[in-house]
Amino acid sequence: MKYGYRIAKSNKTKKIALIAHDNRKQELIAWVKKHKTLLQPHELVGTGTTAKLLEKHTSLSVEGYKSGPLGGDQQVGAAIAEEEIDMLIFFWDPLEAQPHDPDVKALLRIAALYDIPVAPNKATADFILSSRLFNEVFERKIVTKERS
Numbered sequence: 001m002k003y004g005y006r007i008a009k010s011n012k013t014k015k016i017a018l019i020a021h022d023n024r025k026q027e028l029i030a031w032v033k034k035h036k037t038l039l040q041p042h043e044l045v046g047t048g049t050t051a052k053l054l055e056k057h058t059s060l061s062v063e064g065y066k067s068g069p070l071g072g073d074q075q076v077g078a079a080i081a082e083e084e085i086d087m088l089i090f091f092w093d094p095l096e097a098q099p100h101d102p103d104v105k106a107l108l109r110i111a112a113l114y115d116i117p118v119a120p121n122k123a124t125a126d127f128i129l130s131s132r133l134f135n136e137v138f139e140r141k142i143v144t145k146e147r148s
Ligand SMILES: O=C(CO)COP(=O)(O)O
Pocket: 019, 020, 021, 022, 046, 047, 048, 049, 050, 051, 066, 067, 068, 069, 072, 073, 104
């Protein structure tokens, strides 16, 4: 089996996954509030608790998957593998182990594999949002398997 790749293109309107571990949820809520106008035109999704809190505190519409520890990270990972999600804002906790650490790792692996922008903190999220590409079509490299 050999690996090859093909180029996929995002739409101008992005589907953005928003996720935060408990100790970082307030930080994500504040970030989304700050950038509400920029985020509003895009399709927002997130893991269960994060999505609910974001809807409550920002009144943006955020479609929720299951809660992270109950399989939400895996659902977001599957959506990335289906090429449905264009970027991942994931404020994961660098100071506390999670019971579903393997799921977190799997999500980050799939996001790297499918070549989507990933922000683990506000600085990176700000860079992504201020990128010229944020409201344009951008290309990404999808790894494929080819029979040799
Ligand atoms: O645990 C998470 C990501 O790994 C987040 O899940 P919740 O948004 O349901 O808290």
